[in-house]
Amino acid sequence: MSIETGVSAPTLKSRIHGCLLGGALGDSLGYEVEFDAIDVIRRRFGPDGLTGFAAFSGGSHFSDDTQLTLYTVDGLVEALEWANSGVGADVNACLWLAYLRWLSTQGEAAGPSAPTPQARWIDGNTVLHQRRHPGKACISGLATGEMGTSVRPVNPASKGCGTVMRSAPFGLIPHITPDAVYKLSADAASLTHGHPSARQSAGIFSLLIHRLASGEGLREAAAGVTAHAANITDVAPELPERLQAALALADKGVVPPEELVRTLGEGWVAEEALAVALYAVLATLPDDSAATGPDTLPVQHFRAAVALAVNHSGDSDSTGSVAGNILGAHYGEDCLPGDWLKALEAPEVIRGMADQLVGVTTGEG
Known part of the structure; x- marks a missing residue:
């Protein structure tokens, strides 16, 4: 039983689907207001x-954000397919090739x-070919044609949130150590962003x-x-500072968007995006007495x-995406609002990639 929900713990399959779909829902809601200041958001949608x-x-x-998250899944799936067949593969090389295929979809x-790279199933889904304001560092880092590493990074000064918003899938691989999860994610972040905070925040x-x-x-x-x-070791100090600030702000409960931004930032850089999302998840954490109406807790x-x-003057799609990833991984699919899922673009593509990850990690069809 989950102490926080009072229901049975979700399966890994449910957590994988919940994390990827939840991230896409948060991304989609935030994408509508990504470049709007909070006063504009209030004028458009009410107080x-x-x-x-x-x-x-x-x-x-x-x-x-969702496009790159799904391409992260694809790179991990390819590496795991090789591993399951008894052949070792360079995981970061598989991810780099996946991201290069995404780069091609962006023209x-x-x-x-x-x-x-050889084409894979994901590349045939035209919804992933739409150009949806891709991050400059993701584009420029891949366009160098060089495989960035933590020792020889591309974009060495870049700490944009393009690393964090695509990195949930690393945490969904079972039976590997926490240190391995962190390293896989941080190494993959180095493919496009070189600043320590970008890598460490992703990890x-x-x-x-x-x-x-x-x-x-x-x-x-x-x-x-x-x-x-x-x-x-050699931590970028802004990362723990922002995370500690997020926990402290969450203890105050829901605060106005203006205070959120003053305290945690707008989310355009990696540690801010993670901090805003983490704050939002913790500040709204309900107790069992809060369940009312047709929705479950x-x-x-x-x-x-x-x-x-998403309701702040900042990078609303990335902060919404990360929050949705967190909640979906925690609750599984049970937390996803049915009416929101009906509005989601191309859910079959997201579920298709989720099923591939489930298949190579659990053996379920």
């Missing part, structure tokens, strides 16, 4: 801001020095997802990764947390 998809007039769309070339986010997928509670996992961040929590994560 409470954007609280659901019913307010959309032209249908919902997810952004490059960009990696240059003559880069390899030409800590993946570690948070890993702890949740292993059954830890939200508060326990949040405190655990915050402590872990403070003890990283996990669904109520998802609605409230994602709305809090």
Whole structure:
């Protein structure tokens, strides 16, 4: 039983689907207001801001955050397919090739020095070919044609949130150590972003997802990764500072968006995006007496947390995406609002990639 929900713990399959779909829902809600200041959001949607998809007039769309998350899944799936067949593979090389295929979908070339990856199932889904304001560092880092590493990074000064928003899948791989989860994620971040905070924030986010997928509670996992961040060798100090600030702000409950931004930032850089999402999830954590109306407690929590994560003057799609990933990994699919899922763009593509990850990690068809 889950102490926080009073229901049976979700299966890994449910957590994988919940994490990927939840991230896409948060991304889609936030993408509608990504470049809007909070006063503009209030003028468009009322004093409470954007609280659901019913307010959309032209249908919902997810952004490059979901696209790159799914390509992360694909790179991991390919590496695990090789491993399951008894052949060792360079995981980061598989991820680099996956990201190069995403780069091609965006109409960009990696240059003559880069390899030409073989197409895979994911590449045939045209919804992933839409250009949805991709991050500049993700594009430029891949377009160098060089495989960045932590020792020889591309974009050495970049700490944008393009690393964090794609890194949930690393935490969904079972039967590997926390140190391995962190390293896989941080190494993959180096493919596009070189600043230590970008790499470390991605690794800590993946570690948070890993702890949740292993059954830890939200508060326990949040405190655990915050402590872990403070003890990283050569840590970028802004990461533990922002995480500690997120925990402290969550203790105050829901605060106005203006205070959120003053305290944690707008989410455009890696440690801020993670901190805003973590704050939103913890500040809206309900108790058992809060369940009212037709929604279950996990669904109520998802609605409230994602709305809090996107209604601010900042990078709303990335903070919403990370919050949705966290909640989906914790609760599984049970937290996803049915009306939001009906509005989600191309759910069959997201479920298709989730099923591939389930297949190579659990053997389930």
